[in-house]
Amino acid sequence: xxxxxxxxxxxxxxxxxxxxxxxxxxxxxxxxxxxxxxxxxxxxxxxxxxxxxxxxxxxxxxxxxxxxxxxxxxxxxxxxxxxxxxxxxxxxxxxxxxxxxxxxxxxxxxxxxxxxxxxxxxxxxxxxxxxxxxxxxxxxxxxxxxxxxxxxxxxxxxxxxxxxxxxxxxxxxxxxxxxxxxxxxxxxxxxxxxxxxxxxxxxxxxxxxxxxxxxxx
Amino acid sequence: xxxxxxxxxxxxxxxxxxxxxxxxxxxxxxxxxxxxxxxxxxxxxxxxxxxxxxxxxxxxxxxxxxxxxxxxxxxxxxxxxxxxxxxxxxxxxxxxxxxxxxxxxxxxxxxxxxxxxxxxxxxxxxxxxxxxxxxxxxxxxxxxxxxxxxxxxxxxxxxxxxxxxxxxxxxxxxxxxxxxxxxxxxxxxxxxxxxxxxxxxxxxxxxxxxxxxxxxxxxxxxxxxxxxxxxxxxxxxxxxxxxxxxxxxxxxxxxxxxxxxxxxxxxxxxxxxxxxxxxxxxxxxxxxxxxxxxxxxxxxxxxxxxxxxxxxxxxxxxxxxxxxxxxxxxxxxxxxxxxxxxxxxxxxxxxxxxxxxxxxxxxxxxxxxxxxxxxxxxxxxxxxxxxxxxxxxxxxxxxxxxxxxxxxxxxxxxxxxxxxxxxxxxxxxxxxxxxxxxxxxxxxxxxxxxxxxxxxxxxxxxxxxxxxxxxxxxxxxxxxxxxxxxxxxxxxxxxxxxxxxxxxxxxxxxxxxxxxxxxxxxxxxxxxxxxxxxxxxxxxxxxxxxxxxxxxxxxxxxxxxxxxxxxxxxxxxxxxxxxxxxxxxxxxxxxxxxxxxxxxxxxxxxxxxxxxxxxxxxxxxxxxxxxxxxxxxxxxxxxxxxxxxxxxxxxxxxxxxxxxxxxxxxxxxxxxxxxxxxxxxxxxxxxxxxxxxxxxxxxxxxxxxxxxxxxxxxxxxxxxxxxxxxxxxxxxxxxxxxxxxxxxxx
Ligand code: FES
Ligand code: FES
Numbered sequence: 001x002x003x004x005x006x007x008x009x010x011x012x013x014x015x016x017x018x019x020x021x022x023x024x025x026x027x028x029x030x031x032x033x034x035x036x037x038x039x040x041x042x043x044x045x046x047x048x049x050x051x052x053x054x055x056x057x058x059x060x061x062x063x064x065x066x067x068x069x070x071x072x073x074x075x076x077x078x079x080x081x082x083x084x085x086x087x088x089x090x091x092x093x094x095x096x097x098x099x100x101x102x103x104x105x106x107x108x109x110x111x112x113x114x115x116x117x118x119x120x121x122x123x124x125x126x127x128x129x130x131x132x133x134x135x136x137x138x139x140x141x142x143x144x145x146x147x148x149x150x151x152x153x154x155x156x157x158x159x160x161x162x163x164x165x166x167x168x169x170x171x172x173x174x175x176x177x178x179x180x181x182x183x184x185x186x187x188x189x190x191x192x193x194x195x196x197x198x199x200x201x202x203x204x205x206x207x208x209x210x211x212x213x214x215x216x217x
Numbered sequence: 218x219x220x221x222x223x224x225x226x227x228x229x230x231x232x233x234x235x236x237x238x239x240x241x242x243x244x245x246x247x248x249x250x251x252x253x254x255x256x257x258x259x260x261x262x263x264x265x266x267x268x269x270x271x272x273x274x275x276x277x278x279x280x281x282x283x284x285x286x287x288x289x290x291x292x293x294x295x296x297x298x299x300x301x302x303x304x305x306x307x308x309x310x311x312x313x314x315x316x317x318x319x320x321x322x323x324x325x326x327x328x329x330x331x332x333x334x335x336x337x338x339x340x341x342x343x344x345x346x347x348x349x350x351x352x353x354x355x356x357x358x359x360x361x362x363x364x365x366x367x368x369x370x371x372x373x374x375x376x377x378x379x380x381x382x383x384x385x386x387x388x389x390x391x392x393x394x395x396x397x398x399x400x401x402x403x404x405x406x407x408x409x410x411x412x413x414x415x416x417x418x419x420x421x422x423x424x425x426x427x428x429x430x431x432x433x434x435x436x437x438x439x440x441x442x443x444x445x446x447x448x449x450x451x452x453x454x455x456x457x458x459x460x461x462x463x464x465x466x467x468x469x470x471x472x473x474x475x476x477x478x479x480x481x482x483x484x485x486x487x488x489x490x491x492x493x494x495x496x497x498x499x500x501x502x503x504x505x506x507x508x509x510x511x512x513x514x515x516x517x518x519x520x521x522x523x524x525x526x527x528x529x530x531x532x533x534x535x536x537x538x539x540x541x542x543x544x545x546x547x548x549x550x551x552x553x554x555x556x557x558x559x560x561x562x563x564x565x566x567x568x569x570x571x572x573x574x575x576x577x578x579x580x581x582x583x584x585x586x587x588x589x590x591x592x593x594x595x596x597x598x599x600x601x602x603x604x605x606x607x608x609x610x611x612x613x614x615x616x617x618x619x620x621x622x623x624x625x626x627x628x629x630x631x632x633x634x635x636x637x638x639x640x641x642x643x644x645x646x647x648x649x650x651x652x653x654x655x656x657x658x659x660x661x662x663x664x665x666x667x668x669x670x671x672x673x674x675x676x677x678x679x680x681x682x683x684x685x686x687x688x689x690x691x692x693x694x695x696x697x698x699x700x701x702x703x704x705x706x707x708x709x710x711x712x713x714x715x716x717x718x719x720x721x722x723x724x725x726x727x728x729x730x731x732x733x734x735x736x737x738x739x740x741x742x743x744x745x746x747x748x749x750x751x752x753x754x755x756x757x758x759x760x761x762x763x764x765x766x767x768x769x770x771x772x773x774x775x776x777x778x779x780x781x782x783x784x785x786x787x788x789x790x791x792x793x794x795x796x797x798x799x800x801x802x803x804x805x806x807x808x809x810x811x812x813x814x815x816x817x818x819x820x821x822x823x824x825x826x827x828x829x830x831x832x833x834x835x836x837x838x839x840x841x842x843x844x845x846x847x848x849x850x851x852x853x854x855x856x857x858x859x860x861x862x863x864x865x866x867x868x869x870x871x872x873x874x875x876x877x878x879x880x881x882x883x884x885x886x887x888x889x890x891x892x893x894x895x896x897x898x899x900x901x902x903x904x905x906x907x908x909x910x911x912x913x914x915x916x917x918x919x920x921x922x923x924x925x926x927x928x929x930x931x932x933x934x935x936x937x938x939x940x941x942x943x944x945x946x947x948x949x950x951x952x953x954x955x956x957x958x959x960x961x962x963x
Contacts, residue, residue, distance in 0.1 A: 053276050053341055055334065075333045086332055091244035092237020094462070096409045097495040101894040104409055132237035146235070154231040157862045161691030162234030163409040163462025169235060192901040195894060197409045197463050198691050199869025200862060201905040 061122050065090065066134025074121050081105045083121035084131060092132035092166045096195070103194030106167040106174070107131050108138075113174025115193075132166035135173060148214060149173055152207035160198035168194045172208050176215070184209065220775070221700045221710055222923075225858035229710070230460075230695045239460045242432040243413035243492045250415070251280055253481050253491035254335035255474065256325035256342050257500060258317050261887025262351035262565045265315040265324060265344060273338040278330040280485055282342065283477075285324070288312040289484055297445040301438045301727055302469040304568065305368030306536030311473045312480075317346065318535065319567045320353075320888035321500030326477045328489060351565040353887040355506045355531045356400075362529045362560035366537040373665075373730070374539050374576070378547065378613045382554030387523040391514030395590040399511065399583035401955035402879035403531070403889070404504040405897065406572050410462020412501075413492040414478040424449050425483065429456045431475055434468035434688050435727030440720040442471040443479050451720075458718040464690035465870075466571040469729050472501050499892035502570020503880060505531040507542060507579050511587035513552075519597050519605045521550050526584060527558040533568040537561055540576025546584050547613035548822065549661055550606050565887055571729060573870055574930035577662050578937060582874075582955060585658035585938030590951065598641060599657055599942065600631060611820035619816070619919035622850035623659065623824035629911050630848030631657075634828035643949035652833045654947025660825035660935030664852065664926035665732040666811040670723035671740035673702065673748045674804040679777070679792040681708055682802075683744065684716040687725035687737045691866075692929055693859030694733055698741050700855055701923070705745035706752075707774030708791065715741075723806050731823070731927030734855060739809030739921050747805035752779055755794045755803070763787045811921065819919050823851040823926045827871070827935035831943040838963045841906065842872050842940060848911040852926030857912060860928045864910045867932020873900040874933070875940035879956050 061074045065088065072087050081098070084090040084107070096104030098117045105116040108130040136142040136150065144151070149172045152158070159165040171194045181187045187205050196204065233239040258265075270282040291310075292298065298308040311323050325342055329335035352358055365376060388394060410432060417428040427449065431439045436456040444451055461468060478491040493500075512525040528542040543557040592599040607624060610617055631637065639655045640646055646653040671685040683702045689695045698715045702708075716722065717737075725737055753772060756764040756779055763781070764772070773782050780788035795803055830844040847868055854860045877898035880889045891897045910932075917924045937955055944962070945951050952961050 053272050053337075055277060055337070075331070078333055082332060085244070089246050090237075091240060094241075094409070095243075095411060095492075097894050099495065099893060099895070101495070102409065132235075136236075146232075150235040153235050154227050157228065157231075157858050159231075159234055159691075160693070160862055160866060161409065161461060161463040162230070162239050163241065165234050166237045188903045188905070192903040195409065195899060195901055197407060197465075197899060198862075199866035199873075199900070199905075201869060201900075201902045202865055202908050203862065204902065 059122060062125055063121060063129060064127065065129045066131060066137065072121070076120070076122055078121050079117050080119045080121045080124050081116035084116060090131050090133055094163055094166055096164065103171060104164050104167040106170040106194060108170055108174055111177050113171050132169060135169060138173070147173065148211045149207065152210045156203045156207040156210065158203040158207040159200050164194060164196045168196065168204055175208065176211065181212065220704050222704050222855055224856065226696060226700065226710070226856055228693060228696045228859060229699050230689070241410050241460050241462050242415060242430045242458065243411070243490060245415050245430045247415065247417050247488040249488060251328050251330060251485065251487050251489045252332040252335045253326050253328045253477055253489055254339045255323045255477060255491065255493060255497060256327065256339045257497060258320065258322040258324045260317055260346045260348050261320040261353060263317050263346050263348040265317065266347050267345040268325065269343040270325065272341040273327055276334060276338050276341065278334040279338045280328045280330065281481070283312060283326040283481060285312045285314050289480065292446050292448065300442050300470050301435065302571070304370050304536045304538045305366040309535060309568065311476045319533070319565055320886065321497065323473050323477065323500070326481060326491065328481045328485060351887040353564050353566055353882050354884045355508060355529065355562055355564065358562050358564060359508060359529055362562050365539045365559070365561050370539060374541050377543050377557035377559050380556040384523050384525050384554045384556045387554040388512060388514045388525070391522055392517050393591070393594050394512065394514035395587060395594050396512040397587050397590055397953050399509045399586065399953045401507055401579065401582065403506040403882070404572060404874065404878045405499050405880050406465040406467035407498060407894065407897065407899065408463025408465055408467055411492050411495065412472045412474050412498065413490065414475045415490040416478045416482040417488045418482045418486060421453050424453050425486070426453050427479065427482065429454065429479065431456050431458055432461055432468055433458050433471065434461065434464045434690055434729055436686050436718055436720040437724050438727050439471050439475060442475065446476065447479055447483060454720070456720040458688060461688055461690045464728070465573045466575060466729060467502065468690065469571055469727050470502065495894060496892045499880065499889045501567055504572035504575065505538065505569035509542065509580070509583040511583050513587055513591050515591060515595060519595050519602050521552040521606050523554040524550060524552045525556045526580070528580060529560050529562055531564050531566065531569065532561045533566055534563045536568040538569040540571070540579065542576045542580035544613055545577065545580050545661055548611045548820065549659060551608040551610070551612055555612070573867070574662060574933045577930065578871070578874065578934050581660060581934050582937040585935065586941050586953060589656065589942040589945065600627060600636060603627065603659055614820055616818060616820045619819040619821045620852065620915050620917035621822070621824060622913045622915040623826065625913040626824060626826040626848035626850050629913055630826040630828050630846050633909060633911060634846040636828060643946050648832070650835050652835055652947040654831045654833065654943040654945065655828070656939045656942030656944070656946050657826065657828045658935040658938035658942060660827060660931055662731060662823050662931045662934055664735070664821040664823050664920050665730055666735040666739065666921055667726045667732055668808060668810050669725040669736045669740040670806060670808050671737065671744040672723050672804065672806040673741070673744035674802040675706070675748055675752065675791060675795050676802045677795055677800060679712065679795065681706055681713045683713060683741055684719070684722040685725045685737050685740055686720055686722040687717045687733060688728040689717060690728055692728070692733060692863060693856060694728070694737065696859055697734055697855040698737060701738050701741050702745050705742055705774070706749055706791070708777050731929040731931065734927050735921050735925040736809065738923055738925050740807065742923060743809045744805055744807040747807045748803050749774060751803050751805060752791065752794045755797045756789055758797060759789065815919055821920050823849070823931040825849045825931050825935050827939040829936070829939040829943045831940065831947055833944065833947045838959050840876055840944060840957065840962070844907045845936070846909040846911065847932060847935070848913055849928065849931055850913050850915045851928050851931055852915050852917045852920060853924035854912045855925065860912065861910045863928045864932035865908055867930065868908050868936050869900050869905055870933045871936020872904065872940060874955060875937040876956050
């Protein structure tokens with residue numbers, strides 16, 4: 001039922017696909033994305049068939065966010081992003097597109113960066129979820145309660161409006177964890193899933209380089 | 218004397234932004250909140266013949282579905298719907314009636330207990346339409362171009378001046394000339410934050426009390442709109458916008474989620490939040506597509522003698538959105554024979570909306586490619602041609618500029634970039650299979666100041682509280698106002714608490730046009746000065762006061778003290794003075810007004826010179842902007858760190874406009890088809906390489922006493938033309954249509 005492909009769904013699949021394919025639950029995420037695309041589409045072009053609509057029951061979902069376990073009563077299709085923002089008041093994680101196209105919702109799941117809008121809350125039970133509110137706790141050396149990346153972002157003015165910033169920071173920490181970025185070009189490439197409409201890219205790259213240099217000293 | 222103004226200070230709101238504490242419009246938790254989800258129309262023009270909401274309403278958790286059939290009765294007259302940035306015409310009213318005016322028009326609002334249910338219920342609404350033929354193509358409707366309607370908007374966006382001299386004859390007879398036809402696509406602002414309004418409902422006396430968290434570039438504009446449309450007195454409404462996740466012009470007018478959320482809240486007597494989707498961010502204002510013609514001629518030595526520039530911009534059927542597209546040539550260059558012309562083509566689209574350097578980047582992109590073309594007709598270095606035609610006069614108004622350090626921009630920018638090593642011939646520089654191109658362009662933008670008010674209060678604990686109902690849309694307002702206040706009363710920045718984005722604060726205009734720094738800066742400065750004057754009065758009351766005969770000119774503020782200028786050791790601490798005020802803060806509200814008398818004999822503008830290097834893959838035609846230098850003359854720079862970020866952002870926008878940004882209309886359905894961030898391309902990190910910013914020194918006491926000109930837009934203005942000119946230099950191919958995508962280059 002998920003594989004309804006139209007002219008508009010095809011291109012919108014490419015970008016998120018490249019990003020999520022590396023992840024273990026890639027096929028699941030892809031299905032969720034398809035389901036969403038179908039739902040969004042159907043909002044624009046209503047189905048012809050008449051039926052009495054009903055909703056599937058909610059589920060009890062236990063999420064471990066920033067080291068704290070929380071039980072929530074959620075619809076099965078509530079995204080991790082909406083669970084964080086609307087049910088846990090963790091609004092540091094941002095919604096910029098809800099379609100895996102902007103990176104504003106980047107969080108860490110077991111240390112790896114993912115788009116929280118592309119995964120269902122219910123799929124993340126038992127995982128360690130880290131959001132911007134808890135990112136400083138993940139490093140032993142957090143002077144002033146700031147992760148070195150957070151501090152470097154302030155010093156290099158790596159943001160303007162600040163809306164993409166939590167996603168950029170989580171993504172940067174994920175990048176450090178991956179340990180793949182060796183050159184400036186690597187950083188630019190590997191941070192390209194996080195759009196900054198304010199255009200703070202050069203400062204973001206400098207901030208990340210600063211932290212990488214500190215670590216290797 | 219200045220302690221912190223001019224220093225590269227970190228943003229005062231930086232910590233909130235990197236820790237996720239900064240709250241944006243959709244992020245305020247309210248007990249009992251209901252969620253609204255907007256249903257968008259799918260045709261470009263016609264009527265809704267049937268809208269069936271029964272299935273949606275039967276769903277558990279759905280509270281109401283609002284459509285044009287059941288919406289409450291609202292204000293009658295257009296004037297009530299006119300916001301501070303409304304162009305002449307009749308503003309769009311959401312859910313007004315069955316008429317569809319553009320594709321994506323909001324046609325219903327579902328309100329439910331949860332976001333998930335509201336979104337699902339929205340998919341159950343059935344709509345039938347009677348379609349009417351629509352026109353959305355600018356190119357196909359150029360013959361309908363007509364002059365703009367006039368209104369108050371003319372004050373800020375005057376139509377082109379009357380032609381002068383005799384363009385036709387001089388152009389015909391000139392030995393060297395160029396002509397080009399230029400176009401660019403419609404673009405959408407796409408700030409990262411989705412448009413959202415959270416309306417907190419409280420029962421009031423006769424009318425309820427609303428606290429509204431709105432994504433807006435001006436809380437004053439939002440409160441005005443809500444009050445007029447819904448007939449609620451100001452005192453019952455408070456609009457807050459402490460943070461805004463990017464504006465770029467999109468928040469200059471109240472967007473329809475505000476209307477929807479307030480309507481639902483009033484009807485349901487509940488708190489309601491409405492957030493638009495990214496797709497819906499393509500269903501209100503955009504930068505209008507434009508077609509332009511430019512012709513310039515010169516004598517053999519490169520002196521320009523005639524200039525023609527016309528533009529046709531799109532607007533909606535219901536409002537005349539205008540921008541200044543064609544007036545810039547007369548401000549930058551001195552030819553005696555000039556014709557500038559601007560007309561509108563109404564189409565079945567939403568009214569366009571100011572987008573970063575509206576009109577400026579549009580017109581100058583065409584003009585500055587044209588100047589490059591003239592340079593090649595002359596066989597003259599493009600920078601040399603600009604220096605040859607340098608002028609200190611605005612030839613439209615015949616007034617001198619209050620300051621214009623563009624020459625220094627050219628010199629310093631060229632030097633940093635290494636322009637002198639450029640080879641003139643196109644396709645003459647390469648690296649392996651990459652063609653290298655160097656291009657440059659000039660930029661100009663207005664330096665305006667509006668009236669605004671601010672309050673300053675020296676509190677009993679010695680801290681300085683300052684407020685104004687302005688916005689920080691990422692521009693650094695929080696930081697620079699803190700700096701201005703700190704210097705005005707000689708206190709360290711950590712003693713200052715500057716607040717904004719609250720309609721309860723003294724009124725300020727919408728934050729746009731690069732005028733916020735000067736406008737609110739002068740208001741803050743003046744409010745702090747008023748507090749300073751009251752402090753002097755208190756100082757005179759000290760027993761045996763050494764300040765008895767002191768005048769305002771005799772004193773200064775530094776190190777948390779008021780002291781005599783000629784004898785700084787004669788000082789009294791601000792804390793001592795506020796203690797004399799009977800347990801009350803020393804509080805003053807003041808208005809910052811532009812000094813029209815001083816300004817009236819001058820043209821006021823910021824200038825820039827952009828130098829760009831591109832690398833074009835000869836086989837694939839891919840373009841990379843490998844290096845760019847922008848030299849900026851923008852008066853006094855309050856904070857080089859945040860100002861530099863503004864310019865960098867503008868440069869990224871310029872590259873994005875030159876190479877990527879294009880909202881593509883399918884004229885068969887009259888809809889923007891690439892309405893998401895995967896298909897509407899903006900520059901990402903990998904697209905941006907070395908960017909360098911130079912602020913040249915520019916002193917200007919005419920614009921305002923602080924010498925501020927504003928930096929929000931000047932960074933973008935010259936960039937697209939510089940990129941296009943560099944691509945020409947690399948490839949020998951002149952592309953006159955933006956964005957310069959592969960298909961246009963190969
Ligand atoms: S909100 Fe998840 S990628 Fe944009
Ligand atoms: S800081 Fe505004 S989008 Fe990145």
